[in-house]
Amino acid sequence: MNPIPVIAVFDVGKTNKKLFLFDESYNIVFERSARFNEVTDEDGFACENLDALKKSVFDSLNEVKRLKQFRLEAVNFSAYGASFVYLDEDGNTIAPLYNYLKPYPEVLKKQFYDTYGDEATIAFETASPSLGSLNSGLQLYRIKYEQPELFKRIKYALHLPQYLSYLVSGRPFSDCTSIGCHTALWDFNKNDYHNWVKKEGLTKILAPIAPSNGVVEPKTEGELYQVGIGLHDSSAALIPYLASFNMPFVLLSTGTWAISLNPFDSSPLTVEELDQDCLNYIQYRGKPVKASRLFSGHEFDVGIKAIAEKYGEDVIKYRNIPYSTETPKEEDVAAYYDLVHEIIGMQKKATELVLRNTPVRRIFVDGGFSKNSVFMHLLAKAFPDVEVYAASMAQATALGTALSIHYSWNTAPIPTDLINLKYYSAIQPAIY
The missing domain is CATH 3.30.420.40 (ATPase, nucleotide binding domain)
Structure with missing residues (x-):
């Protein structure tokens, strides 16, 4: 063999x-x-x-x-x-x-x-x-x-x-x-x-x-x-998307920080954007990437711990709460929805900073929040004029690092199925 x-x-x-x-x-x-x-x-x-x-x-x-x-x-x-x-x-x-x-x-x-x-x-x-x-x-x-x-x-x-x-x-x-x-x-x-x-x-x-x-x-x-x-990890995580999609997009990479990355906006940062924690990265092709940061993963973890303690529940319960268009009957689930609503409100402001005056009509979400049904549905509702997708792939940063030198070692074409997408519609009625 x-x-x-x-x-x-x-x-x-x-x-x-x-x-x-x-x-x-x-x-x-x-x-x-x-x-x-x-x-x-x-x-x-x-x-x-x-x-x-x-x-x-x-x-x-x-x-x-x-x-x-x-x-x-x-x-x-x-x-x-x-x-x-x-x-x-x-x-x-x-x-x-x-x-x-x-x-x-x-x-x-x-x-x-x-x-x-x-x-x-x-x-x-x-x-x-x-x-x-x-x-x-x-x-x-x-x-x-x-x-x-x-x-x-x-x-x-x-x-x-x-x-x-x-x-x-x-x-x-x-x-x-x-x-x-x-x-x-x-x-x-x-x-x-x-x-x-x-x-x-x-x-x-x-x-x-x-x-x-x-x-x-x-x-x-x-x-x-x-x-x-070698590559900086945030820039590496963007590469599979740049290799897979030609239409303009924003990548919302979520973890402890939620970082909105727009590789299709090369305009200089404004004072207002800098004051709101925006910055520029340079992607592996040498072009600027406008980005905004939000400490939302941390805020989410702190929030669900507080809810779990208040209602005597295990935090694991809040990892997989399904989305519903009806008002939650359980007080602790309602509190969870309030927390996600609050985070979505902050995320909308942060992501809009890198969306303004750009042709972007797609948001790809990867990382922890991409698996959160409540977050994804409410995010889609917050951006009704943009297509919102949960993106999944195995180890985006490592994959991007490999792809960056594809033509130096790999004789096969770059696969077209690197990323799995799940679409979330903004048409669903609001929970409240």
Whole structure:
């Protein structure tokens, strides 16, 4: 039996670290998942265990090579953004992977904006709301002024997806999907690093920018597979939709955050949009993606826990409540409907921010809320002039990461059935 050609994708989240093997039809034929205990930085703040992550990448790759039923053709990586790995002249890590949730010093923040312009101006130019450590460029700024000796030792600062690629290829790169992700590094009008980045001398430690669909050879001699550059996870999750649909759409990607992504709107962000937590991503083809964020998954989890406690129910009850056009008779179910109505009200405002003045007539919902019947029906009612679909596929981020380098390893055409859609009609009568 001939071995199956596969691509290996490492999908590194804050909690779960996953490995998938996709065949040429993008079926998952092998998977592994791991979790690592966090370590702490010099201030005692929790951060990623880089040593464990590095060991896991090499151990997993070696395991794949031992599987005789597969032939490894390519490897690619996706990971969360807003995090840098710092390498010295010899390619060794010389600092923790600082947590993007770590509070940013107010004194340093004031120094930055006093020097380079007010928060609104910088946010407008970089399409990045002022988010402290979530603006990864400000992490570099912090090291330069708080740890100057460390800064002098940095040869390259690589975003996490590109560090993972570097482990296998030995080649340092930057990538537009990581740079263009609320980093405050990129001037979207000039399509170049922002002036502050150049004045602070940061460009010398930012690796050359490579195409997101680019591949290089592995650093180990004799290996025949291709190595991708790596992608920011939110941008990767958009790729299956861009590969499958030509008509304009908005993707509502739901989890802890609900992120509305419009890859068909390249207009500059307005001050109003920035004030309402909108930002721009750069998709893997280099074009801007207008996005809005809402903490709705978190709000939903908190809400159903409160309802369950109040009415003495198990939270599991509220995971699969069916949609009904009739007013709920049970008080706790009515409270649940009130919660979803409230979330839909906020979601309508957030999604409308990226819908206005665009030709979009479709919303695709993936993630947790796509499986919630009440949410989906009420969302369809909130957008009566737009077709609303629940979208499902296996591991959208990992699949998009594989698709980004399709033509470098896969001789088969991209399948047309990557995504399953379920239509929700706005014609249903309202519950209230």
